[in-house]
Amino acid sequence: MVKIAVIIGSTRAARFADKPADWLRGIVSQRSDADYEFVDLRDFPLPFFDEVASNAYAPSQNEVAVRWQHKVAEFDGYIFLTAEYNHAPTAVLKNALDYAYPEWNKKPAAFVGYGSVGAARAIEQLRQIAVELQMAPTRTGVHIQGADFFGAWQQGAALEDMAHLQPGVQAMLDELNWWARALKTAREA
Template structure:
């Protein structure tokens, strides 16, 4: 029997007042109910890297920054990644883009999936992240989870619980099915 894929749930906002903790707890709680993969929350707050200032990508030269080295080592533990992302000015967070730039071979040939939140469910940020993922030789999934508009504001400002938003569950389940399938397929391909 093949081993279970290990998937990182990456929290991509580091702001003191971030909303990210709510969708991360909700999504990781749902993911942890599955028996076909292992999940671990990885918080970018634990990897405070400076703006990318290495001589080159770690594909070409080892990173000198110790936090970046620790980040790269952490990423190698995983078979795929699920990004919990906000949208700032129609784009992903700067800290997430920076963290993605600090690694290269660690991302290669692994799936990427996205859970976004904000007025349009971070749809524009997710589209940019998909392009970045392709450049990093990742396989982005088709399905994303978008916590948008009234749902986002109901949770953020009115105290509604994400667990009440049961209409998001089909997207959550499809995203998880896709990322686990891709993790298994790409694991087999990398091992071959």
Template sequence: MARPNIAVIMSTTRATRFADKPARWIHDFAVARGDMDVELIDLRDYPMPFFDEAASNAWVPTQNEVAVRWQKKVAEFDGYIFVTAEYNRSIPAVLKNALDYAYPEWNRKPAACLGYGSVGGARAVEQLRLMCVELQMAPTRTGVHIQGGDFYEALLQGRDIETLPYIGENAVTMLDELMWWTKALAAARASSD
């Protein structure tokens, strides 16, 4: 397999979002490994309306032009890293909407999660993993969580993410798992074609 193509998807489009910081950090961290191509994807570039199609694009072609462009972008990747905020114990609505607008494009590919919030986005990440399973993705066991005081220091006081004592080690493990699943699932997809 050639170097896998991995998307880092920012989960929120709010003007005051924190997502840019951890998304850029994990993007650069993954690129520095040298074993994957990584692209930062901003949902602001795909302003899809709330899902109102006749059915999933697994069954009926999508009519919305932005959603079709989104599906084509999602299909380009071998795996995904979702950078998600936690909103009211779940993922942001714009991410759920983006997930719903694609189906076959996600299938049989791995997903890793970087969460942030008061408990490291753990509740959002757990729900996101369940959604990934429904979309036939393989979520990694390990994630990266920016939690509690670390999150607030990074958000309000501009603390650099890489100075967090645990984050680099978690990122290495998460990316190792993502690479393993990317290669395994790419081989499996190739053998079933």
């Protein structure tokens, strides 16, 4: 069975990320195609990248960075849960991506975004970053946007009640798991 990390890409005290993380936790708990683990960047307080080079070229010196790299290496694929700040992913998520390199290689990446446009612009940037990290970004992403986002954030609407999001999240998970199995087989060969 493949192991998938759901990386919570915001560390703000007042973050919205916990709502879609809880929603996604409920969905993946009903699936038997992978082992899902939620990885919170709050548990990895990485400083802004300050190593001599990427760990592709030189071992990291920061102990949190090394712990982060070991955690990332455990997985066969990733779901990045991201907000969009000023048309970009969160700085803490970009920093966490930069602190690892070989650990990401030849593994799939999927995306769940939230915000006024469902973090569409942030996810597009994350797809480009994933390619540079030798990851395989999946086609289908989940975008919690507009009325859905504002309803859940400000009006107490439950993501679980938004049935129109289900087909997208199921398709994303199906694609991610297919790629995770295929790439795991290829890495092991």
